[in-house]
Amino acid sequence: MAVEKLSTRHLLGIKDINRNDIELILETADHFKGVINRTIKKVPSLRDITIANIFFENSTRTKLSFELAEKRLSADVVNFAASSSSVSKGETLIDTVNNILAMKVDMVVMRHPYAGAGQFLSKHIKAQIINAGDGAHEHPTQALLDAFSIRQRLGDVAGKKVVIVGDILHSRVAISNILCLQKLGAEVMVCGPTTLIPKHIESLGVKVEHNLIKALNWCDVANMLRIQLERQDIKYFPSLREYAMMYGLNKQILDNLDKEIIVMHPGPINRGVEITSDVADSKQSIILEQVENGVAVRMAVLYLLAAQND
Amino acid sequence: MQKRTLLDGQKFQITIKRLCHQLIENHNDFSNTVLIGIQPRGSYFADRVKHELSEVLKKSVIQKGNLDITFFRDDFRRKDGIVSANSNTIDFIIEGKNVILIDDVLWTGRTIRAALDALLAYGRPAKVELLVLIDRRFSRHVPIEPDYIGLQVDTLVSQQVRVSWKETEGEDKVILISESNK
Numbered sequence: 001m002a003v004e005k006l007s008t009r010h011l012l013g014i015k016d017i018n019r020n021d022i023e024l025i026l027e028t029a030d031h032f033k034g035v036i037n038r039t040i041k042k043v044p045s046l047r048d049i050t051i052a053n054i055f056f057e058n059s060t061r062t063k064l065s066f067e068l069a070e071k072r073l074s075a076d077v078v079n080f081a082a083s084s085s086s087v088s089k090g091e092t093l094i095d096t097v098n099n100i101l102a103m104k105v106d107m108v109v110m111r112h113p114y115a116g117a118g119q120f121l122s123k124h125i126k127a128q129i130i131n132a133g134d135g136a137h138e139h140p141t142q143a144l145l146d147a148f149s150i151r152q153r154l155g156d157v158a159g160k161k162v163v164i165v166g167d168i169l170h171s172r173v174a175i176s177n178i179l180c181l182q183k184l185g186a187e188v189m190v191c192g193p194t195t196l197i198p199k200h201i202e203s204l205g206v207k208v209e210h211n212l213i214k215a216l217n218w219c220d221v222a223n224m225l226r227i228q229l230e231r232q233d234i235k236y237f238p239s240l241r242e243y244a245m246m247y248g249l250n251k252q253i254l255d256n257l258d259k260e261i262i263v264m265h266p267g268p269i270n271r272g273v274e275i276t277s278d279v280a281d282s283k284q285s286i287i288l289e290q291v292e293n294g295v296a297v298r299m300a301v302l303y304l305l306a307a308q309n310d
Numbered sequence: 311m312q313k314r315t316l317l318d319g320q321k322f323q324i325t326i327k328r329l330c331h332q333l334i335e336n337h338n339d340f341s342n343t344v345l346i347g348i349q350p351r352g353s354y355f356a357d358r359v360k361h362e363l364s365e366v367l368k369k370s371v372i373q374k375g376n377l378d379i380t381f382f383r384d385d386f387r388r389k390d391g392i393v394s395a396n397s398n399t400i401d402f403i404i405e406g407k408n409v410i411l412i413d414d415v416l417w418t419g420r421t422i423r424a425a426l427d428a429l430l431a432y433g434r435p436a437k438v439e440l441l442v443l444i445d446r447r448f449s450r451h452v453p454i455e456p457d458y459i460g461l462q463v464d465t466l467v468s469q470q471v472r473v474s475w476k477e478t479e480g481e482d483k484v485i486l487i488s489e490s491n492k
Contacts, residue, residue: 027394038432
């Protein structure tokens with residue numbers, strides 16, 4: 001019975017955790033996957049913990065997934081959406097969160113449009129912070145569940161080749177995925193139009209490819225990202241239609257590859273842009289498995305972080 | 311550190327045989343009874359009990375599962391770090407069945423309390439009984455007592471009882487470990 005713990009009190013980004021932490025989270029998630037497939041999907045581990053889900057940005061999957069994970073661990077949950085709150089009356093982030101914490105909340109799950117919002121908060125308040133996406137910076141739980149899904153399908157992440165296709169420039173999923181996959185020993189490539197690939201991204205140790213077919217022929221796993229129009233202040237490519245022709249994945253491309261690859265997508269999908277319907281719904285797509293695994297991985301993160309509390 | 315052997319050799323084998331015969335007295339041919347070993351060490355014991363029962367009853371379909379109680383422990387967040395989880399393998403329905411919970415050592419009873427909690431996630435058994443190889447008596451924190459006991463021993467809190475199995479450690483043996491030379 002090995003006693004293990006994470007090296008961190010908060011989960012702000014993959015950058016701050018090490019390979020042991022990631023492996024501990026994935027192993028714990030394996031057990032929680034067993035739990036959520038039972039008739040009674042609930043365990044009492046977090047029954048003395050209150051968690052606030054604070055979302056300053058829209059979310060469907062992540063919010064639902066966190067809430068389900070919290071409830072299946074028996075935590076008490078309060079939800080907060082910025083659009084329907086006093087934030088619109090001019091309250092600052094610290095004030096909002098401190099007010100919530102005054103109601104005795106132990107953990108905060110936060111999504112925020114600004115990079116580093118989680119770090120900022122962790123320096124000013126006592127509760128444990130889990131970053132559920134901060135601007136174009138990090139989205140650690142997505143990267144963990146992606147790694148978990150790859151491991152589940154291919155047996156291991158180490159030695160695998162993963163290409164991330166699309167809007168790398170605005171993607172927190174891309175950054176967290178690159179860091180997480182590399183820490184687990186995978187090779188990572190990014191693929192997209194020059195304008196959507198950040199300059200100097202090679203310094204992270206990733207390959208850069210602008211030709212989709214070449215990238216797909218290289219990889220074992222293709223992670224297709226959405227074009228984040230809401231974050232694009234200028235035009236990065238002539239039209240969505242042209243983007244779809246150059247970088248959209250369709251069944252014909254998939255069938256003409258030398259080997260069978262796995263297709264992933266963090267959602268929400270723009271069908272017909274980065275991925276066509278027949279690919280999204282094909283056998284090679286593990287998009288819905290990612291969603292299922294998301295709950296188990298988030299349970300593992302919450303459970304392991306709660307154990308740190310002293 | 312002092313070590314004293316509590317049980318080994320022929321006496322160990324006779325103890326397990328006796329426990330199996332006691333089980334058969336109450337559960338006949340095990341058609342409505344299942345064995346559940348508590349992870350990790352209780353599952354080795356449950357394997358042995360299943361093996362012995364199969365030999366005596368000349369029957370090979372006694373159902374046995376493993377139950378992990380990690381997420382149901384009552385000491386979560388009360389000590390440094392957490393105990394890593396083990397797998398649950400219960401491939402049958404326990405609803406309406408007689409369940410024999412099996413663990414190697416019964417001490418404070420907290421593990422069994424958690425196991426009863428964890429077991430309910432799989433359904434409502436008709437009856438739950440407890441089988442332990444070693445009962446460290448007079449040391450319970452909760453009102454839980456075993457139905458079948460291999461050996462009762464009197465121990466100090468500072469002492470440790472360790473059961474080793476032929477399959478995993480190469481020898482069937484129970485030892486009592488005392489810190490220093492008190």
